Amino acid sequence: MNEPTGALSEQARALIAEEEALLQRVLAAIESARQQAGRERGRGEALARLTGLRDEASSAVESDLPALFQQMDTERAILERKESSQLPSPHTPYFAHLRLRKHEGATHEYLLGRTTFTHAQSGVRIIDWRFAPVARVFYGYAEGDDYEEWFGERLSEGVVEARRLVVIERGVLTRIRAGALHLERAATGEWHEVGALATSSLSGGAGTAVRAGSLGTGSGQAGRAARFDITAQLDTEQFEALQTGADKPLLVLGSAGSGKTTVALHRLAQVTYELRAASAPSRMKVVVPEEGLARLSKRLLAPLELRNVSVETLDAWAYASACAAFGVKSIALSPDKPALTSKLKRHPALRPALEKRLSRKKLKDPSFKQLRRKLAELLTDRTLLEEVVTSSKEDVPWPAVEDTVRHTMLQIATPLAREYKGYDAEAMQTVDGLAIEDSTPDSLANTVDVEDLPLLLFLKARHGQLGLEPLAHAVIDEAEDFSLFELSVLGRQLGKTRSCTLAGDEMQQTSSNFAGWPAALAELGIQDAATVRLSVSYRCPRPVIELARHVLGALAPEAAPRMGREGVPVGFHHFPEEAQAWLFVRDALKDLLDREPRASVAVIASTPEAARSFYKVVDDMGAVRLVLDGGFTFEPGVDVTDVESIKGLEFDYVILPDATARAWPQSDETRRKLHVAITRTSHQLWVVSSGLRSRLLPSP
Numbered sequence: 017m018n019e020p021t022g023a024l025s026e027q028a029r030a031l032i033a034e035e036e037a038l039l040q041r042v043l044a045a046i047e048s049a050r051q052q053a054g055r056e057r058g059r060g061e062a063l064a065r066l067t068g069l070r071d072e073a074s075s076a077v078e079s080d081l082p083a084l085f086q087q088m089d090t091e092r093a094i095l096e097r098k099e100s101s102q103l104p105s106p107h108t109p110y111f112a113h114l115r116l117r118k119h120e121g122a123t124h125e126y127l128l129g130r131t132t133f134t135h136a137q138s139g140v141r142i143i144d145w146r147f148a149p150v151a152r153v154f155y156g157y158a159e160g161d162d163y164e165e166w167f168g169e170r171l172s173e174g175v176v177e178a179r180r181l182v183v184i185e186r187g188v189l190t191r192i193r194a195g196a197l198h199l200e201r202a203a204t205g206e207w208h209e210v211g212a213l214a215t216s217s218l219s220g221g222a223g224t225a226v227r228a229g230s231l232g233t234g235s236g237q238a239g240r241a242a243r244f245d246i247t248a249q250l251d252t253e254q255f256e257a258l259q260t261g262a263d264k265p266l267l268v269l270g271s272a273g274s275g276k277t278t279v280a281l282h283r284l285a286q287v288t289y290e291l292r293a294a295s296a297p298s299r300m301k302v303v304v305p306e307e308g309l310a311r312l313s314k315r316l317l318a319p320l321e322l323r324n325v326s327v328e329t330l331d332a333w334a335y336a337s338a339c340a341a342f343g344v345k346s347i348a349l350s351p352d353k354p355a356l357t358s359k360l361k362r363h364p365a366l367r368p369a370l371e372k373r374l375s376r377k378k379l380k381d382p383s384f385k386q387l388r389r390k391l392a393e394l395l396t397d398r399t400l401l402e403e404v405v406t407s408s409k410e411d412v413p414w415p416a417v418e419d420t421v422r423h424t425m426l427q428i429a430t431p432l433a434r435e436y437k438g439y440d441a442e443a444m445q446t447v448d449g450l451a452i453e454d455s456t457p458d459s460l461a462n463t464v465d466v467e468d469l470p471l472l473l474f475l476k477a478r479h480g481q482l483g484l485e486p487l488a489h490a491v492i493d494e495a496e497d498f499s500l501f502e503l504s505v506l507g508r509q510l511g512k513t514r515s516c517t518l519a520g521d522e523m524q525q526t527s528s529n530f531a532g533w534p535a536a537l538a539e540l541g542i543q544d545a546a547t548v549r550l551s552v553s554y555r556c557p558r559p560v561i562e563l564a565r566h567v568l569g570a571l572a573p574e575a576a577p578r579m580g581r582e583g584v585p586v587g588f589h590h591f592p593e594e595a596q597a598w599l600f601v602r603d604a605l606k607d608l609l610d611r612e613p614r615a616s617v618a619v620i621a622s623t624p625e626a627a628r629s630f631y632k633v634v635d636d637m638g639a640v641r642l643v644l645d646g647g648f649t650f651e652p653g654v655d656v657t658d659v660e661s662i663k664g665l666e667f668d669y670v671i672l673p674d675a676t677a678r679a680w681p682q683s684d685e686t687r688r689k690l691h692v693a694i695t696r697t698s699h700q701l702w703v704v705s706s707g708l709r710s711r712l713l714p715s716p
């Protein structure tokens with residue numbers, strides 16, 4: 017055990033000593049239970065030995081019997097010991113410590129973890145945060161508070177004597193947070209007090225920030241202390257949201273970084289626990305719009321012991337669902353499609369226009385081929401398409417009509433290979449061995465767009481069953497980016513109770529699919545969702561939130577989120593030329609990575625093309641990656657990426673390399689996109705521009 021340093025207060029030293037002793041007691045208890053379990057694991061051998069002894073006894077001489085019977089008794093006793101349950105990991109057995117003093121004077125000690133464990137001899141009690149009733153006291157009260165909670169029929173009252181968050185790494189206590197006291201153990205083993213609270217304090221820290229002109233404040237230095245487990249940090253409103261019954265739909269709203277994903281994934285852990293007897297994890301699903309967030313969600317699910325839950329992007333979900341629903345192995349997707357056609361197919365205005373034209377007559381067994389023909393008929397109907405443009409108030413622009421008709425015609429054309437069936441195979445190839453239609457409009461023949469898949473599933477559902485495995489619970493994150501057709505199909509996959517968690521923020525819609533929460537819920541078949549609006553902004557420091565609100569302008573919601581913490585001022589850097597701006601960023605990145613090799617940095621450009629160009633300036637530097645397909649590794653270093661790829665993600669440092677008027681013009685869609693890029697910052701933000709600065713930014 018390490019002695020606290022002399023510089024610490026008496027109170028801090030006592031706290032460390034108490035927590036260290038507690039951890040040792042817990043580790044000893046787990047070890048003793050483990051040994052016991054090990055002995056129990058010898059059950060098979062004991063059974064074999066017992067049978068052998070019995071056989072021996074049946075033919076033994078009388079004088080040998082007492083010894084044989086004694087041996088048989090011992091083996092039987094081993095067998096009668098109860099099966100041991102799963103034990104907590106000695107590496108991180110718990111993440112919080114709660115001590116309650118009842119009014120009548122008795123104190124009760126609880127540790128919060130992911131595996132229930134009690135060891136009567138040593139008085140150790142680890143409770144599972146997901147269902148232990150006493151967890152409500154932990155999440156609902158602060159240290160020193162009087163508490164009053166009903167546990168079933170019984171009213172429990174008393175004082176929260178201790179409420180501490182702890183970090184245990186490989187069985188070693190490295191951090192403690194008790195109220196405002198925050199202690200950290202250095203690699204040398206010495207403990208010290210950490211200054212202002214890093215995560216959830218609503219005050220303090222002002223003036224401690226570095227200058228906006230320098231990048232880096234120690235957020236990514238080597239040996240950075242491990243974070244407190246997020247499960248231990250859930251606030252009261254987040255924990256309350258988790259109490260929504262497993263069979264109810266829940267809508268989680270809140271500004272960027274307020275913990276919507278955190279709540280949605282923790283609810284999944286809770287629902288999985290509640291439904292464990294009825295539903296396997298394979299009947300739970302997380303669906304998100306982008307690959308980056310899918311990867312992040314998988315990482316966040318691992319510590320919640322939900323590795324088996326499937327996390328899918330919208331496109332992957334639509335493709336797998338279409339193959340399953342239509343009973344086909346694969347579907348040919350178009351290699352290329354006009355952007356306006358994609359916009360039209362995802363737009364809410366298409367939903368009523370389509371509805372009007374669909375007959376009530378049901379096909380008996382609607383096949384992929386039949387529905388595809390039907391869909392092509394609809395998508396080449398100019399009157400219908402013009403109606404979509406008009407009712408979208410030209411949010412879907414007029415050229416979308418011609419683009420869609422032309423594109424659909426090419427898709428329903430007969431593929432050249434079929435048209436020229438019987439011709440010499442070589443004649444069907446170009447000199448470089450490719451099929452003659454490759455990279456020509458003919459390559460679209462017999463393909464569908466990925467945006468068609470939800471439409472085809474929607475059409476199939478109207479003719480009866482979708483034929484998909486029902487889901488016990490679905491998490492739909494960044495739900496503002498789902499089209500009404502996608503929501504409708506997902507709704508059909510949910511059971512009668514519509515058990516799902518919908519998380520979203522209307523300010524972060526990066527496309528114009530969003531039709532509002534009532535329409536989204538209606539499409540899912542939900543009439544009465546429990547709704548929670550998270551009010552504290554945890555990810556971004558105050559200067560970043562203020563800039564994000566400025567960028568939204570009139571779109572910003574009236575009520576600003578409660579600011580989690582102070583932080584480094586946003587750095588604005590303007591240059592006459594782009595080349596100068598990017599060289600400046602390159603130098604700053606190089607310097608930052610030298611000083612803070614553990615930092616996670618995102619350079620977020622306005623488009624994939626701009627990201628590619630910027631990358632050329634830094635591609636010779638180690639630990640710099642170009643990520644345009646969502647393939648984030650979440651390793652320290654720099655990800656050069658674009659605004660469409662980063663929804664739901666966060667980085668210590670964010671740099672916007674092309675904050676120009678051309679890249680970020682004045683429109684609502686751009687405002688929301690820039691706001692998304694800005695709010696990925698958890699520590700420090702730089703906005704770099706050249707030529708004409710974006711008008712969405714505050715004037716210098």
Ligand SMILES: Nc1ncnc2c1ncn2[C@@H]1O[C@H](COP(=O)(O)OP(=O)(O)OP(=O)(O)O)[C@@H](O)[C@H]1O
Pocket residue numbers: 215216246249250251254270271272273274275276277278279521524554555663664665666695
């Ligand atoms: N109660 C809390 N205390 C401290 N940190 C928290 C708390 N809740 C969430 N966080 C942290 O805040 C950050 C943002 O959380 P999360 O990604 O869940 O927010 P979000 O609302 O989904 O954000 P976005 O809308 O940008 O996707 C994460 O680092 C998360 O661990």
